[in-house]
Amino acid sequence: MPPNGPPDRVAIDLGDRGYDILIGPGVLGDPASYDGLPRPQSALVVSNPTVSALHGARLRAMLEPRHARVLQVDLPDGEAYKDWSSLNLIFDALLAHECDRRTLVYALGGGVVGDVAGFAAACYMRGVPFVQVPTTLLAQVDSSVGGKTAINHPRGKNMIGAFYQPLRVLADLDVLDTLPDRELSAGLAEVIKYGPIADAAFLDWVEAHLDALLARGKPALAHAVRRSCEIKAWVVGQDERESGLRAILNYGHTFGHAIEAGLGYGQWLHGEAVGCGMVMAADLSARLGLVPAAFVERMRRLVVRARLPVAAPAAIGADRFVDLMRVDKKAEGGQTRFVLIEGVGHAVQRVVPEALVRETIAACSG
Amino acid sequence: MPPNGPPDRVAIDLGDRGYDILIGPGVLGDPASYDGLPRPQSALVVSNPTVSALHGARLRAMLEPRHARVLQVDLPDGEAYKDWSSLNLIFDALLAHECDRRTLVYALGGGVVGDVAGFAAACYMRGVPFVQVPTTLLAQVDSSVGGKTAINHPRGKNMIGAFYQPLRVLADLDVLDTLPDRELSAGLAEVIKYGPIADAAFLDWVEAHLDALLARGKPALAHAVRRSCEIKAWVVGQDERESGLRAILNYGHTFGHAIEAGLGYGQWLHGEAVGCGMVMAADLSARLGLVPAAFVERMRRLVVRARLPVAAPAAIGADRFVDLMRVDKKAEGGQTRFVLIEGVGHAVQRVVPEALVRETIAACSG
Numbered sequence: 001m002p003p004n005g006p007p008d009r010v011a012i013d014l015g016d017r018g019y020d021i022l023i024g025p026g027v028l029g030d031p032a033s034y035d036g037l038p039r040p041q042s043a044l045v046v047s048n049p050t051v052s053a054l055h056g057a058r059l060r061a062m063l064e065p066r067h068a069r070v071l072q073v074d075l076p077d078g079e080a081y082k083d084w085s086s087l088n089l090i091f092d093a094l095l096a097h098e099c100d101r102r103t104l105v106y107a108l109g110g111g112v113v114g115d116v117a118g119f120a121a122a123c124y125m126r127g128v129p130f131v132q133v134p135t136t137l138l139a140q141v142d143s144s145v146g147g148k149t150a151i152n153h154p155r156g157k158n159m160i161g162a163f164y165q166p167l168r169v170l171a172d173l174d175v176l177d178t179l180p181d182r183e184l185s186a187g188l189a190e191v192i193k194y195g196p197i198a199d200a201a202f203l204d205w206v207e208a209h210l211d212a213l214l215a216r217g218k219p220a221l222a223h224a225v226r227r228s229c230e231i232k233a234w235v236v237g238q239d240e241r242e243s244g245l246r247a248i249l250n251y252g253h254t255f256g257h258a259i260e261a262g263l264g265y266g267q268w269l270h271g272e273a274v275g276c277g278m279v280m281a282a283d284l285s286a287r288l289g290l291v292p293a294a295f296v297e298r299m300r301r302l303v304v305r306a307r308l309p310v311a312a313p314a315a316i317g318a319d320r321f322v323d324l325m326r327v328d329k330k331a332e333g334g335q336t337r338f339v340l341i342e343g344v345g346h347a348v349q350r351v352v353p354e355a356l357v358r359e360t361i362a363a364c365s366g
Numbered sequence: 367m368p369p370n371g372p373p374d375r376v377a378i379d380l381g382d383r384g385y386d387i388l389i390g391p392g393v394l395g396d397p398a399s400y401d402g403l404p405r406p407q408s409a410l411v412v413s414n415p416t417v418s419a420l421h422g423a424r425l426r427a428m429l430e431p432r433h434a435r436v437l438q439v440d441l442p443d444g445e446a447y448k449d450w451s452s453l454n455l456i457f458d459a460l461l462a463h464e465c466d467r468r469t470l471v472y473a474l475g476g477g478v479v480g481d482v483a484g485f486a487a488a489c490y491m492r493g494v495p496f497v498q499v500p501t502t503l504l505a506q507v508d509s510s511v512g513g514k515t516a517i518n519h520p521r522g523k524n525m526i527g528a529f530y531q532p533l534r535v536l537a538d539l540d541v542l543d544t545l546p547d548r549e550l551s552a553g554l555a556e557v558i559k560y561g562p563i564a565d566a567a568f569l570d571w572v573e574a575h576l577d578a579l580l581a582r583g584k585p586a587l588a589h590a591v592r593r594s595c596e597i598k599a600w601v602v603g604q605d606e607r608e609s610g611l612r613a614i615l616n617y618g619h620t621f622g623h624a625i626e627a628g629l630g631y632g633q634w635l636h637g638e639a640v641g642c643g644m645v646m647a648a649d650l651s652a653r654l655g656l657v658p659a660a661f662v663e664r665m666r667r668l669v670v671r672a673r674l675p676v677a678a679p680a681a682i683g684a685d686r687f688v689d690l691m692r693v694d695k696k697a698e699g700g701q702t703r704f705v706l707i708e709g710v711g712h713a714v715q716r717v718v719p720e721a722l723v724r725e726t727i728a729a730c731s732g
Contacts, residue, residue: 084450095521123489126516126527150492155461161492162528 007033008222010229012145013237014165021144021169023225025218028133028172029058034066037167038129040102043067046090046117047108048077051135054178059108059133067104071097075109075116079265082112082152084160090120101125104167110136110183111143111270115161118149122164132169136179137187137221138271140171141194141228146236146246157265171229173221185307186271188213189252191224192302193278194231197251200345202227210305248347251339252278255312255360258324262316268309275308276364284352284360285340295344311366318361322354373399374588376595378511379603380531387510387535389591391584394499394538395424400432403533404495406468409433412456412483413474414443417501420544425474425499433470437463441475441482445631448478448518450526456486470533471496476505476549477636481527484515488530498535502545503553503587504637506537507560507594512602512612523631537595539587551673552637554579555618557590558668559644560597563617566711568593576671614713617705618644621678624690628682634675641674642730650718650726651706661710677732684727688720 007024027033043063047056052074063070073093075086094103105128107117114132121130134140150161176184191213195203205223206213212220232249239246256277260268268276282299285291303310312321325336337349338357373390393399409429413422418440429436439459441452460469471494473483480498487496500506516527542550557579561569571589572579578586598615605612622643626634634642648665651657669676678687691702703715704723 084454088450091519091526092521095519095525123526123528125525126514126529148492153457153461155458159461159491160457160489162489163492 004030008226010226010233012165012233014147017147017165019166019168021171021229023140023171023173023222023229025173025222027170028055028175029062031062033170034062037066037131038102038104039066040100040104041068042097042099042103043070043106044090044094044099044103045070045072045106045108046113046120047072047074048113049074050077051109051113055108055133055135055175059106063106069097071099075113077112079112079152082116082150084151086116087120087123087151090117091124094120094124099124099128101128103128105130106133107131107166108133108135110134110139114139114143115148115150115158118147118164118166119151119161122149122162127164129167130164132166134169134171135175136183137176137225138183138190139187140176140225141187142190142232144169144171145229145232171225173218173225176216176221181307182269183271184214184216185275186269188306189271189275189278189303189308191228192306193249193251193274194228196278196282196299196341196344197248197339197347198231198235198345199227202231203344207302210302214307247337247349248339251341251347252276252281254325254336254338255280258321259312259316261324262320263313272308275303275306276310276312279303279310280312280360280364281338281340283364284338284356285342287356287359288340288350288352290340290342290348291344295341310364312361312364314365316365318358318365321361322357325357370396374592376592376599378531378599380513383513383531385532385534387537387595389506389537389539389588389595391539391588393536394421394541395428397428399536400428403432403497404468404470405432406466406470407434408463408465408469409436409472410456410460410465410469411436411438411472411474412479412486413438413440414479415440416443417475417479421474421499421501421541425472429472435463437465441479443478445478445518448482448516450517452482453486453489453517456483457490460486460490465490465494467491467494469494472499473497473532474499474501476500476502477509480505480509481514481516481524484530484532485517485527488515488528493530495533496530498532500535500537501541502549503542503591504549504556505553506542506591507553508556508598510535510537511595511598537591539584539591542582542587547673548635549637550580550582551641552635554672555637555641555644555669555674557594558672559615559617559640560594562644562648562665562707562710563614563705563713564597564601564711565593568597569710573668576668580673613703613715614705617707617713618642618647620691620702620704621646624687625678625682627690628686629679638674641669641672642676642678645669645676646678646726646730647704647706649730650704650722651708653722653725654706654716654718656706656708656714657710661707676730678727678730680731682731684724684731687727688723691723 004026007022010021105121147165150158153159209220252274256273259273282296370392373388376387471487513529513531516524519525575586618640622639625639648662
């Protein structure tokens, strides 16, 4: 096999907090990926036991020549552990080893590891540098851009956190080879999302290359990750603090969060709920006349092909479903505003009459 | 008594994170002090039982016409409670009342309340706005500028935190009338600090007006608070993230922290330890030939007049004293660098031979 070419590079332009995302096979094990990063005495790898067993040794081999000490903390695996006690495991390790404020934190894992390690880096001594090494497709296309870090509170997800940018993101496509099929599909839900909200041509491309993506073809994955990051960066760049436009990234999420909460978190993967939620949001868009009915079928076909669910669990019930969406949005201090599609590639936010929402729930449950 | 004139106003220039400090008698109870602040549905006052009993009603009376709901959380009083459990009391209250990300947090209290409430505001939903209402002289001259927020970790003070700027600081000089004498003196230690490090004329002024300050004269306090904030803002403005120059604000603190830690936190007030520490740092500066011996006597006389200690407790012992200073600085990844005075109004940082440090400890303990 020929060696890998240079990785794709997406530059996130945030002034003095800007950084690069390196995308490609072999990025993790290529010393050049680390060029220009600071080399303080201590580095701390934050991971979980599953990911650490698969990829930890390769990362450590890269870091050991660069730092006098490479420490490691493995967090318990799963959304249930995205909490203060995991955060404190990181603080305990940093303080037990007398790590100073130059210590470089590497987050090696999926969304939970990235969110917790990023928030720990944001808070330790009021901020130490960190590098994201996302090991799921979802984390590569979603968490790589935007600087959101957080832990959960018993009363709500992601309630305690910070906006904090990494120094670099290393999105190694080879690590996706070990990803379970179900998690690959969940990541594809977020890839699919970017076309309808911002780039009609990318939706065409995803439809044409979905089989290659499911087969984990590296050129297809590289384009999908790069274009997803570019689109997210474009949106976030205009709205870093999430005051308006950035909400379009939540296409499918209002319905999706209600499904996740209605079933109890952990039943459906987040990406699965978003896949179904995008079909529902498309359906609602059509009921408002913003897109033709054919667009709903197009979304549904694509989500099915990605091996994601397209029907919300009927067991939740329409009344509870509506309530859950209201709770989800209450935190934003207003009515439920849905992210809808108004012509492929263009998202809008609208308050929608509840009767229409109920029609969508009825049509999309099963 | 004639009404108060308009308060002094110190503008902290940090671009889109800039804010004003309003300084004067009656600031807290003047509706004009609140002009231009956002008026979301919910405001949360964070305080402690002591301060709340003295000043809580006046603040609430100002806020109730401005917000549909004024919530309150009283944290247990004291440095021992500057921890995760106090922070969580704030999160619990915000979430129990479904407060959204526009909620305005008011920190009414001294340094502990300001640090914990500020950090909670920095983290809740990744950042909600907050206003500082410092009720100690120390907090008015120290915490009003710099954006430092934090909680303690069992292994170290202020280890978990954020740089986060308030929307405004309301420094009401009338609240200092109820401050215990010992805390007034502790605050004066930080006022005294600003002259030697940055403004020789201000040191002259403090010497000339110390009796008025001790008598809590409002014009003297107004000038002391304003000039202290101006000097700190000038230093911080050049070094917001504490990479270099900002360290001069720690004049007296390396010795002081060792005293606090050596006696056990809570024995001496922080300002008392800083008062003694400044005399010791002056002594060390003289041993290096940076200032004449007369400057040491000048510092000592002023610190005595401010009713602050000038002799470190001999019980700590020189060996332990030196060790404690080394631990204090280890977090910064280097040797112990002392902030020294090189001519009144000019601070420098130096690594100093341990033998000289021991001479200072011997000369300044008793």
